[in-house]
Amino acid sequence: MGIRIHMKAICCLTLAAGxxxxxxxWGTRRDGTAPNAxxxxxxxxxxxMERLKFYLxxxxxxxxxxxxxxxxxxxxxxxVYTSKPGPGGNSLINTFHSQGPAGDFExxxxxxxDPREKSYKSYTxxxxxxxxxxxxxxxxxxALVFRLEFTAGGxxxxxxxxxRLLEPTKLISEQFITRNDGPETMIxxxxxxxx
Numbered sequence: 700m701g702i703r704i705h706m707k708a709i710c711c712l713t714l715a716a717g718x719x720x721x722x723x724x725w726g727t728r729r730d731g732t733a734p735n736a737x738x739x740x741x742x743x744x745x746x747x748m749e750r751l752k753f754y755l756x757x758x759x760x761x762x763x764x765x766x767x768x769x770x771x772x773x774x775x776x777x778x779v780y781t782s783k784p785g786p787g788g789n790s791l792i793n794t795f796h797s798q799g800p801a802g803d804f805e806x807x808x809x810x811x812x813d814p815r816e817k818s819y820k821s822y823t824x825x826x827x828x829x830x831x832x833x834x835x836x837x838x839x840x841x842a843l844v845f846r847l848e849f850t851a852g853g854x855x856x857x858x859x860x861x862x863r864l865l866e867p868t869k870l871i872s873e874q875f876i877t878r879n880d881g882p883e884t885m886i887x888x889x890x891x892x893x894x
Contacts, residue, residue, distance in 0.1 A: 742787050742788075742789075744787075744788040744789070745789070745812050745814070747812035747819070748788060748789060748790075748791075748811070748812050750838070751791055751810060751819075751843075753864045753867075753870070754782040754791055754793065754810075755782050755783065755784070755791075756781075756782060756893050756894065757779060757780070757781050757893070757894040758779065758780040758781070758782075758870070758891040758892065758893050758894065759777070759778075759779060759891065759892050759894060760777070760778055760779070760780055760795075760797070760889050760890060760891035760892070761775060761776070761777050761889070761890050761891075762775065762776040762777075762778065762797055762799075762801065762887050762888075762889050763775050763887065763888045763889075763890075764776075764801050764886070764887050765885055765887075765888070767884075770801065774799065774800045774801035775799060775800065775801070776797040776798060776799030776800070776801045776802070776804070777797060777798070777799055778795060778796050778797025778798065778804070779795070779796060779797075780793060780794070780795045780891060781793065781794050781795075785809065785811070789811060789812075790809055790810060790811040791808075791809070791810045791811075792807070792808075792809055793807070793808040793809070793810065794806070794807055794808075795808070802827070803826070804825060804826065804827060805825065805826045806823060806824055806825035806826060806827075807823070807824045807825075808821060808822065808823045808824075809821070809822045810822075816835070818835050818836060818837050819835070819836035819837060819843070819845070820833065820834070820835060820836070821833070821834040821835075821836060821845050832847065833847070834846060834847045834858075834860065835847075836860075839861075841863050841864070842861045842862065842863040843861070843862045843863070844859060844860065844861050844862075845859075845860045846858065846859050846860075854878050854879050855878070855879050855880070856876065856877070856878055857876070857877040858874060858875065858876050858877075858886075859874070859875045859877075859883070860872065860873070860874045860875075861873050861875075867893070868892060868893040869890070869891065869892055869893070870890075870891050871888070871889065871890055871891075872888075872889040872891070873885060873887070873888050873889065874886045874887050
């Protein structure tokens with residue numbers, strides 16, 4: 700038993716020494732020189748991510764759910780949406796929380812630009828469903844449009860989410876659904892005002 704512990708200690712020290720030899724010292728470059736602040740520059744943010752800067756900040760919003768089988772009289776929730784840049788400005792990290800007669804919805808949305816696909820990606824995680832939802836988007840005229848297609852209960856489902864800035868402090872977002880190539884129906888209309 701004492702030998703096993705000793706061997707583990709040697710393996711850990713060897714691994715630590717190997718990592719230390721591979722990593723440059725803090726505050727130095729790989730060539731051993733100190734960085735010059737004038738020479739070091741922040742990575743450039745893509746023009747596609749610059750275009751999403753209108754989201755940044757805190758927004759108060761109202762969700763209006765039209766009359767439907769789920770909500771025969773319609774419903775309305777209110778909430779707060781916060782958007783900030785992700786690491787290096789290569790993504791937006793958005794959190795939201797709304798409450799009201801339609802329910803309590805809380806979630807996280809990460810948006811980024813995928814240069815390989817030449818499209819935006821949106822990754823949504825919410826308290827009302829397990830797993831995540833991945834949507835693909837692009838600007839269509841002045842609206843950012845995310846789309847998703849999937850199968851549920853034997854039906855082919857398509858969703859379309861559009862967001863457009865009406866003025867610097869107001870935006871509108873709407874989500875639509877189509878089942879089995881039937882007519883498109885609005886699920887929710889969101890109006891947000893920047894704080």
